[in-house]
Amino acid sequence: MDGLGRLHRPGDTPVHRLPPQCKLVATGAFVLAVVSTPREAVWAFAVHAALLAVVAAIARVPPHFVLRRMTIEIPFVAFAALLPFVAQGPRVEALGVPLSESGLWAAWNILAKASLGTAASILLAATTEPRQLLVGLERLRLPSLLVQIAAFMIRYADVIVGEMRRMRTARAARGFQARDVRAARVLARSAGALFLRSYERGERVHLAMLSRGYQGRMPVLHEAAATGRQWAAAAAPPALAALVAVAAWVAAWMVR
Template identity: 70%
Template sequence: MGAGHAHRLYLPGRSPVHRLPPQCKLVAVLVFVLAVVATPRERIWAFAAYALLLAAVAAVARVPYRLVLRRTAIELPFVAFALLMPFVATGERVHWLGLSLSEAGLWGAWNILAKGTLGVVASILLAATTEPRLLLLGVERLRMPALIVQIAAFMLRYADVVAEEMRRMRIARASRGFEARDLRDARVLARSLGALFLRSYERGERVHLAMVSRGYEGRMPVLRDVGATAAHWTAAAALPAAALIAAVAWSVS
């Protein structure tokens, strides 16, 4: 665990968004996403307002739009799924460029694309402005059972170690002329996976012994506390509050 503690998803900064306590940001994002999901899909303008809100958060946090766009690639499989919807859904058909499309399917595709993208962008902004370690502290502050938080902390700490171990095995396989071509090669990959499990599990046993020898009794010491004041909560509430106002405004008009 020498270098590179800062995670590659985290974009260091000192903006107001970065400085907000993590638990406030978590709640804000969760409420925002739930509001987005609960918005009827016919209210297209409400979704435009949501997108503007996220753009404003990105601007305040100085997260480059390009970086956000690049990371939205994670939802590509579902974009493909959404594009299929107009063809397979039932209901009234509309004809466009010689294609027979289902109207309900078009709405469905729009629904998934709009809500999915807003959710992905909100999560990306959260991860870009909050160190993973702090994110876990925030989760713990929100009364998540300590054991879950500890497991997540260990996973976070060792994910890179285990992934590197797997990469070394891949290099070892490649340098011996192995290349996975079809399902028959699964035997070789599975051997590596078995070895990887043993190494991970045995590392876990060693880590446990090291912790016990340093006085571990099932609880981790608190090294840094992240308290939130009413002002913090108010600032974090700006995003979901604005989203709710936008949703209600368009339902009234």
């Protein structure tokens, strides 16, 4: 199975059946609502997470499926862990280590929002085939050139990875092992060769496209509008998240 396919979990639930453009907009709106929630309102983030849990339950996506794939965010949030040590301002003691109060809040802010955003994206990818995501982007009137580039990437990722693997096998078959920095020269040459091969393939694909009447525009093959009910269903989680965000702001203002 290809790398992109591993994110998708085939199924036939109401979430899977929603048109991709609705899910794309809903995910974007949900992330916006999460990002605009004040960081001190810890309860609001719990509600956001609960909303995602409900969607996941309807889509029959088990928690471990989402959690395992969330490890992708670790490199991005790793630096958040440093903030409590380096930030300025009043300090609190934890196990004898002085930590910055504002740094703790900043770290929490990054961690909570990034995790919720990642989980939402994983749910989107789990319930929508890569192919359908592109259809959705196309229907949302994203510039067709960008959609084309993404489509070719999905189509040819496996082909290029396959070529890379064959080159690695060929190197290994002749006794090459990447031991230290001296190997970089060989690897750089391989990368160059791979780039050239992919470039040449691109030219051949272009010839094949021209031969079948391509004139710079992809033919429109999927014109299907979503119904009002489908939009309403998709809008429910982000709308609730937005309400939560507003409530959190109002609560914060009243306390002050």
